[in-house]
Amino acid sequence: MLQDPLTLYKLIVLYMLDRVNFSMTAAQVSDFILEKDYTNFLTLQQVINDLTESRLITSETVRNRTHLSITPEGRETLLYFEGHISPAIKEEINTYFKENEYDLRNEVSVQGNYYKSTSGEYEAHLIAKDRETNLVEITLSVPTEEIASSICDNWQKKNQEIYQHLISELF
Secondary structure (H helix, E strand, O other), X not given: OOOOHHHHHHHHHHHHHHOOOOOEEHHHHHHHHHHOOOOOHHHHHHHHHHHHHOOOEEEEEEOOEEEEEEOHHHHHHHHHHHHHOXXXXXXXXXXXXXXXHHHHHHHHHXXXXXXXXXXXXXXXXXXXXXXXXXXXXXXXXXXXXXXXXXXXXXXXHHHHHHHHHHHHHHO
C-alpha cells in the first residue's frame, strides 16, 4: 500500500480523468473528492498543481472554470500504479460516473468566453461540443464587457434551444 497519501490522491485524480472522454472541471473533480472526504480542499489544490507541473494532466482556464485532462504521460503513470488504488475507491468513482456522466459532460461541453478585441470592442466566443467535435461555434462582437459577459452566461442556459433554432432556420 502507498505510504504517501498525496500519491493516492494524485492517482485518484488521474483515475477519474482517465475514465472520461472529455475534460472535467477542477470543480467537478473537487466535488467528488471532497464529498467522499478523501482529503481537504487545500490538499486537493496542491495535488492538482503537482500533477499539472509534472505534466501528468493539463489545465486550461476558460473564463472562471479550470478544465483538466489527463496526458499520455498521466495515462502511462496510472497504468503503472493503478493497482495502488483500492477496489472500493475505484467502484465509488465508477458509480459516480455512471450516475452523473451526462450532467458532467453537458457542463463542460458548453463553453462561453469573452475578450477585448483589437478594435476595442468585446468578442463573446461561444462553443457547444459533443465529445471533441464542435457542434456550433459563434463569435459575436459587442460594445461592452457587460454585454459579452451576459451573452456567455445566457449561452450556458440557452445553448440547446439556440442550437435547435439555428438548425431549424438553416436547414
